Amino acid sequence: MDHLLSIVLWTPLAGLIVLLFIPSSSERAIKIWANVASFVGFLVSLPLVFLFDRTKDFQFVEKHDWIPSIGASYHLGIDGFGLLLVVLTALLGFLSILSSWSAITERLKEYYAHFLLLQTACLGVFMALDFFLFFVFWELVLVPMYFIIAIWGGARRVYSAIKFVIFTLFGSVLMLLGILALYWLHYQQFQVLTFDIQELMKTQLAPAAQWWIFWALFLGFAVKVPMFPLHTWLPDAHTEAPTAGSVMLASILLKMGTYGFIRFSLPLLPEAAKDPVVVQTVAALSIIAIVYGALVCLMQKDWKKLVAYSSVSHMGFCTLGIIALNPAGLAGSILQQVNHGISTGMLFLIVGVVYERRHTRMIADYSGLWRVMPVFTVVFLITALSSMGMPPLNGFIGEITILRGVYEVSLGWAFACVAGIALGAAYLIWLFQRTMLGEVAETNRSLMDLNRREIAYFAPLLACVFWIGLYPKPFFDILERPVAQVVERVQPGYYAARNLPNPLSPAPAAALRSAPAAQAR
């Protein structure tokens, strides 16, 4: 299977093309087809999991010339990090389409077309090993997301959509400048035009150049994460987007920023990344985001906005783990990105469930839902516990691994982090009290509990919550190598200095393990 990644990448788009031939009037057919296409999109991503060889770096690589005159190529490949995000995207893409079945009643064909396009674009971001290709997908994500917010969003949808686009465009322009700077500097040294990331990594960069390029890329990625103080587009966009749009935004789009840091900023610009000013700045911004996001959550009156702000806080953990620049911090950060995708995705789906029934997002309009929606309440409780890092659920594993890494660098950072965790418990548990407990409000008395379709999209995510919490070993296994690659690039000799086994230098046992896998291909 040499074209496995291409198949995964283009399946949603193929579904989109077929969708265009279904007449707009046959709504049922449109819905069924969109679900089928995205489900197939998820299914074709599964072979990646089974064929993945954790003793190798980039796999399923495809490389073809694309625009030779400027050195852009169609270069795809994933390592363990990419694998996790690709499968997460495929899964959540499908689940968010499934969640839209009865929520969306207008302009169905366009809606599902945008989602399928969005899915291909997101997958492309996580697969591209060519900076030009990456940038194309990165920008392509904006288009469907803009329309999803602006057409099917809430009351302030146009404002939010434009704000989202302006913030992101501002970031991507700077990112593009950074990419072009790298491109030219590489050309000056090697006289070869290429956007290939592995080639660009060979460039010898002066510290000043690294510094400037780092900040240019940083702004692009930081807007997406989003890091404080570039986060204000997020509450608006998340709140106004339709449920499925919020899910994709929170679970996948935000990860593009942290993905960029780990995939590009750190390995391409290692000297800048460990510059004390950079480290302290990023850490300070992350910590502010953690505490600030949690505090702002405490007083939200809008359920969905609360969930949106909680993303700011949680993504602060991820960026802090990255800037710890050690294996625990990075592995924890990646795992926490997946966890955040799962639990925040679920939190948005949960808001979507009640919004579809009551058409209000105000916390004060709900109370005592436990009485009328017991299954829903249990789902919400588990999700909230997962999100606040309760052991033995997934969030806990991510948080302690990040903290383990952060602790190695600074006691003060760890302190701030743990304070953020305590606050996280406060806002979620208070939200739970105000919405699920107490007397049932008269208007909520006839609410229906989850139906089968709703259970169907919560079930796989809940399974992941327990899986990552109880047996995270497979995840750490596949992350070992990608993390070690970054760490050795930024802090050469890290493992040796600490007498840790270096995942990159194959031990005899690892060689044995890889043998059957090698035969399989």
Next chain:
Amino acid sequence: MQHLWLIPALPLAGFLVNGIFGRRVSKGVINLVAIGSVALSFVWVLKTLAALGPLETPHVERYFTWIESGILSVPVEFAVDRLTAVMLLVVTGVGLLIHIYSIGYMGHEGGYHRFFAFMNLFMFFMLTLVLANNYLLMFVGWEGVGLSSYLLIGFYFLRKSATTAANKAFIVNRIGDFGFSLAMFLMVVRLGGLDFPRVFSAAQAMPRETDPGLLTLIALLLFVGATGKSAQIPLYVWLPDAMEGPTPVSALIHAATMVTAGVYMIARSAPLYQQAPIAMDVVAVVGLATAFVAATIGLTQFDIKKVFAYSTVSQLGYMMLAVGVGAYAGGIFHLVTHAFFKALLFLGAGSVIHALAGEQDLRKMGGLRRKIPVTFATLVCAGVAIAGIPPFSGFFSKDEILLAAHHHAPWLYWVGVLTAAMTAFYVFRAIFLAFFGDYQGEHHPHESPPSMLGPLVVLAAFSLAGGFLPVSRFLEPLFPAGEAHHDPALVVVSVIAGLLGLGLAWYLYVARRGLADRIAARLGALYQVVYNKYFVDELYNAAIVQPVVKGSEALLWRRMDAGVIDGAVNGIASRARAIGAVLRLMQSGNIRSYAAWVLMGSVVALIALGFSGGAR
């Protein structure tokens, strides 16, 4: 392999079955599943301990590697040593009795299956906590019991007061866990792991002079966790409110087992604390202060469960004092006897409340001793036990603690004795108010069903005779040897203090009824301050909760997000529009003006070229 995992797994299975199917099956099936699972777990504990014999060395079972990431490796490993054996017996034994009691007590309540499911969930996490062989797994149990406690305090979730109390318990405990998790990370980074044997040998091998503050810091951070879970100053405030939960919950979780987890954790970490004398002194002083302060509040309360709740806080303070002065075995011994008599006090109080259809105010009771005699008799048993009257259980364990405290520093002993006198006073004050005099309420009191009385009687027997259990001697080999202290004079003094407290209660509440109210009125402001629990809740609310909530609204969200950041962004946008408005003037659509611009531009370009050397 003794299959230790079955001990927590059985209640977990009970939780799953009742949680998923409980809604659709009869109460009989729910009882069978919930109580059967705990009973089997108890039997399995007995069988395991019988098979393991005297347990001179810990029995360890490893199941699988939970977290393995090269930098952090944590196995799922259970271990039984003598300390764990004692805890297992207390948790499953007392837990079983309270489960049986709940059949009668919860019989008329809605959400029956939910109650038992949560109780089983609690048992699962509590047993995980005591069986764990490393701090992280212990932390799983630690957080899990907190979660079950949250769910059970908020069991009557229609009541705002109950859900608020549940939130408070959860959040205050999370604040304590802050310390626990920081301690764990220090261990990982500085001591090389989280397994008990590894941490302890690293701690003992560490020469004091290399890093004198490290072990003290770890020990103190662990203690921060313990102050949350075991309701010590300054985090004790959640426990009295936790009485909003059903009474069996108060007995099981907020008296006998979960709240003692902090004491257990410190006793478990004894090798660590031995290396950190400063931390031990802090534990002892905080414990004693908690014991004293909570006892004074207990003197004035009128809600029967609140009296016993403050009593629990106070007795937990005693246990902390014990482990703080190095009397670990004594502390655990008191944990055991306390589990008997405090569970009994709560279950007895529950029987009273049950008899009075929910009434908890002592002022609306009175004269109940003839109406519910069995409850009365068992409560008296608990009373004499907690008052430290020989030869009942509390006497032995409390004396062990007080003597060790005296050996450490005499003033600790004297404060402890004063507290003991207050303890005897407030417990008997509650008993006399409820059972003597004339009935003040308007219900028709009725004795509880046998399923409730049975556990009361069993616990009463243990409260009376539990002091003869050789818990201390059984545990001593585990802990650093402290010499046994015997000083008959000190024993006599503490017994007299207990009797004085009891006698004073008799005088004020039976012999001269009404005198107490007059004394309270005479004390005026002082009484009001104590009655209002020193206004600590109000203080926390004004100093911490309100600033955080209000501050984040006013300052962070409105000012920062909406004001500064979006203000800046919108500012740039409107500036851009203003510039655009000017530039737009140039695009008038008028050909002639375009031509004029082109001409002007060309002239400027030519002039520029001329200045820069010209275009030749």
